[in-house]
Amino acid sequence: MIHVIAIITAKPGKRDEVLGHFRANMPAVHAEAGCIEYGPAIDAEGGPGAKYGADTFVVVEKWESLDHLKAHA
Template sequence: MIHVIAIITAKPGNREEVIGHFKAIVPAVHAEKGCIEYRITVDADAGPFAKVGTDTFVVIEKWQSMDDLKAHIGADAGLQMLAKTEALLADRVVHILEDA
């Protein structure tokens, strides 16, 4: 299984718009071959633990294989969403992980 943790930081004031673009592609991503999980997450009110911040959200993905992830990276829905959000982003860090 392949795990993806994408930490997305929007330019100030743009987080909700960017999240909206990500949410719009969720059904298409869930329909892609090998998608186990694709969800958008934000800070929970959980006390003193580290926060990603008010302009940041985290996309958590799970894929059956690296080939499935590679197909997802080249899929139209994601490419179109990235084109719509690129100017709204301050930073994007993507971690691709596998089970140890």
């Protein structure tokens, strides 16, 4: 299994817009061969460990194999 953690920083004030486009694309990615998990994680405002800021989110991906990940890219 291949795990990918990607940190995405949008232009100031654009995170929700970028997340909207990301979420709209999620069903297509979930349908790809070998996709186990693909989704955003967002820091809770004021929560413990919130480190990246208001314009950033983290993408968590899991793929069955490196070949599946390469096909996604």
